[in-house]
Amino acid sequence: MPDSIPQKRHKSPIIPYRLRRRLAPYGFLSPFLLLFAVFLIYPLIRSILMAFTQSYGPQATVFVGLENFKFLFKDSQFWRAFVNTVYFAIGAVSIQLPLSLFLALILNQRIPGRNLLRFAFFVPYLVGPVFVGIIFTLFYTPRYGLFNQTIDFLFGFGLDTRWLTNEYLVMPAIIIAATWTIVGFYMIFFLAALQSIRKELLEAAEVDGAGTLRRLWHITLPGIKPVTVFILVTSTIGAFKLFELPYILLKQNSGPNDSALTIVMYLFQTGFESGDLGYASAIGWVLVAFVVAVSYAQIRLTRTFREDA
Amino acid sequence: MDERFPFGTILLVFMLTALASGLTLFDRESTDDSRVLTVASFAKIHLLSYEPLLQQFEAEHPGVKVKLELVESRALTQRVFSSFMSGVPGPDVVEIEITHIGRFFSGPLESIGFVDLTDRLHQSGLYDEFVPAKFQAWSNRGRIFGLPRDISPVALLYQPEAFAESGIDPQSIETWDDFYEAGKKLTRDLDGDGLIDQYAIELSDTISDDFHILLLQRGLDYFTPEYKPRLEEDIFIDTLAMYLKMAAGPDRIGAPLPNLVASAQAIRDRYIVSHLGADWRLGGFRMETPALAGLLRLMPLPAWEPGGRRTSTWGGTMMGICKSSPMQKEAWDFLKMIYTSREALLTTYRYTALTPPARFTWDAPEFDQPDPFIGGQKSGRFFIKLAPDVPARVKNPFSYMADQTMHQVIVRSCRRVHEEGYDRVRIIAAEELHRAAKHIEQRMERNPFL
Numbered sequence: 001m002p003d004s005i006p007q008k009r010h011k012s013p014i015i016p017y018r019l020r021r022r023l024a025p026y027g028f029l030s031p032f033l034l035l036f037a038v039f040l041i042y043p044l045i046r047s048i049l050m051a052f053t054q055s056y057g058p059q060a061t062v063f064v065g066l067e068n069f070k071f072l073f074k075d076s077q078f079w080r081a082f083v084n085t086v087y088f089a090i091g092a093v094s095i096q097l098p099l100s101l102f103l104a105l106i107l108n109q110r111i112p113g114r115n116l117l118r119f120a121f122f123v124p125y126l127v128g129p130v131f132v133g134i135i136f137t138l139f140y141t142p143r144y145g146l147f148n149q150t151i152d153f154l155f156g157f158g159l160d161t162r163w164l165t166n167e168y169l170v171m172p173a174i175i176i177a178a179t180w181t182i183v184g185f186y187m188i189f190f191l192a193a194l195q196s197i198r199k200e201l202l203e204a205a206e207v208d209g210a211g212t213l214r215r216l217w218h219i220t221l222p223g224i225k226p227v228t229v230f231i232l233v234t235s236t237i238g239a240f241k242l243f244e245l246p247y248i249l250l251k252q253n254s255g256p257n258d259s260a261l262t263i264v265m266y267l268f269q270t271g272f273e274s275g276d277l278g279y280a281s282a283i284g285w286v287l288v289a290f291v292v293a294v295s296y297a298q299i300r301l302t303r304t305f306r307e308d309a
Numbered sequence: 310m311d312e313r314f315p316f317g318t319i320l321l322v323f324m325l326t327a328l329a330s331g332l333t334l335f336d337r338e339s340t341d342d343s344r345v346l347t348v349a350s351f352a353k354i355h356l357l358s359y360e361p362l363l364q365q366f367e368a369e370h371p372g373v374k375v376k377l378e379l380v381e382s383r384a385l386t387q388r389v390f391s392s393f394m395s396g397v398p399g400p401d402v403v404e405i406e407i408t409h410i411g412r413f414f415s416g417p418l419e420s421i422g423f424v425d426l427t428d429r430l431h432q433s434g435l436y437d438e439f440v441p442a443k444f445q446a447w448s449n450r451g452r453i454f455g456l457p458r459d460i461s462p463v464a465l466l467y468q469p470e471a472f473a474e475s476g477i478d479p480q481s482i483e484t485w486d487d488f489y490e491a492g493k494k495l496t497r498d499l500d501g502d503g504l505i506d507q508y509a510i511e512l513s514d515t516i517s518d519d520f521h522i523l524l525l526q527r528g529l530d531y532f533t534p535e536y537k538p539r540l541e542e543d544i545f546i547d548t549l550a551m552y553l554k555m556a557a558g559p560d561r562i563g564a565p566l567p568n569l570v571a572s573a574q575a576i577r578d579r580y581i582v583s584h585l586g587a588d589w590r591l592g593g594f595r596m597e598t599p600a601l602a603g604l605l606r607l608m609p610l611p612a613w614e615p616g617g618r619r620t621s622t623w624g625g626t627m628m629g630i631c632k633s634s635p636m637q638k639e640a641w642d643f644l645k646m647i648y649t650s651r652e653a654l655l656t657t658y659r660y661t662a663l664t665p666p667a668r669f670t671w672d673a674p675e676f677d678q679p680d681p682f683i684g685g686q687k688s689g690r691f692f693i694k695l696a697p698d699v700p701a702r703v704k705n706p707f708s709y710m711a712d713q714t715m716h717q718v719i720v721r722s723c724r725r726v727h728e729e730g731y732d733r734v735r736i737i738a739a740e741e742l743h744r745a746a747k748h749i750e751q752r753m754e755r756n757p758f759l
Contacts, residue, residue: 027320031327056706056758057416058394064757071755137568143580144571160504165515165565167720252383254713256515256720272387273709275412277394 051281068282089239104190121184133248167259193227349400351382358656393422401634407625411708423454445701455627462695471582492562512556512563514723517715526621549738557723573598592662620695
């Protein structure tokens, strides 16, 4: 093997070896960098520029400075979408996180059919929000849907409940559908985290007389904190990007009295239905700023990624 | 290999693959593609009706091949819209559904991405074959950019047995006031549990589509052709007030169908016993819910005043030519062939029940065939009689926003009627329409190009 190296050096390559070594990483990276630049960097820069313009058809675009942002802050529909999105984010995250942890704690025990149950809870995530939207449209059908039929069977009322056309029920209906979709996915993260907790710690605590709740509070929860924060941040970001589910559930509408209009739906409507791409870009960048701020606040408040944590 | 290509075999393979892919695309550009006339539609039935004509068309246009593309409606709209915005060529001929057409009329007239067909239509004499009102939705600033694929007249589909049981003779209903009085008898609690089991008419209290049909019947749309909102006109307010009386509050006579899937069951259960129905809706019922056969009948819409218009319009599709097409002449020839082919137009009718837009087909004997689905009534002839009276629709870049705003007007007004009572129904209608008009005007004022 050592003999082969000097042999190669005798030949004179087209590109000198040193230069080759320097260039090689860039060669490997170049396909990615090219695609990244074309499909991510360029659109991002373009959308920033567009946020300061107003377009009216393909050939009429004018620079309007901060007008889009000024209008956005007094646009009642944007704020309606903002409130709805925050409502969904708080509602969904505060239900999904504990529920997925609860499921993970249960399915981390040695119970019969554990693997089947894990798969059953995870599988809705695989089918995607469009399919879930269609299924839940049928579930929520007044009078004839499974949901109302079940409620009526159990409690004797609610057969005509209009989940998707009542402005006060539509967001809870979306939260229920979203929870059904995502809770199994988060459960898998929690399961992985629970399995990484050292058993000796739990056993030692048990020997010292700590009950189930104490062990959960003092060992399990601190042990899975990084995963919890990760899920908290990603689920919050996911919640702020909510689009497909209400879009399908409500047949491309924003719900009664805009009660299910989310920021991304409003962005889509503005950009692609009304053709106001500049204003849609402004909405997008305000959403980005807000999501970054919320995520940063969550990480800071939970103090997860500090070195001394 | 290492010696000749210093960055490794894998990278070489990647690069060669990329190069080969690029060459393939390049090669495709250089082939016969420029002589392919692409016709894109969201309606499979439309494309099926064009197929028998392709051989003749290609024979008359040597070297031209017609490619029919089926694309989902929203996807097609987005694709065409994106192609206009980016300047990238799209299909040559395209069908666009009326909900989406307004956005294509943004900007200066010359920047609209569809070919202006006004002069061609007049010179060819094709214009005179259509109901003039049907061009309005596809026109902007006096120029026509598309040909209507349909007329979509609206009638009332009703359940004769339910009417008879309530002692209502449909022939006696001439106006909406008559219908409202009849509706009070038709809307019933059948089992005495205090809940209404049967509503007179399908009317939504969350979206504005049904209201829009009734508004159009009065010859009014959300905008004038000059983009002026009409929401605060007295006739608009009166129409909404009447709609609210029928669709909102504790004594309403209308209710929405649960959804498309459950609608057949709800109709069979007589949850709702009459429906606003365009010709295509009857066709849809016939095709998708054969269990409803024999249950429904057709009658003209009640008029707003004695002797008034007995129909409206609902939905619609246009066929247009994209300006980016390098084959505009061939595209126009294709359109002419479609619209002058009795067979193509009647094929669409056979599949969909869409009344053909060209008058020269209206004498076809198949329109006089009894329709067993509606108890032997001649549905084809029935809709053709209504066709000349269909009202015009106005579409502009703000139509989508106006539609969304009107949905909210319906929701808020219905809720307020429930809370504040029927005595205030006109005040509620006026207040909500004023609010909506301000919203629309505020958004239109933002536009520096108007």
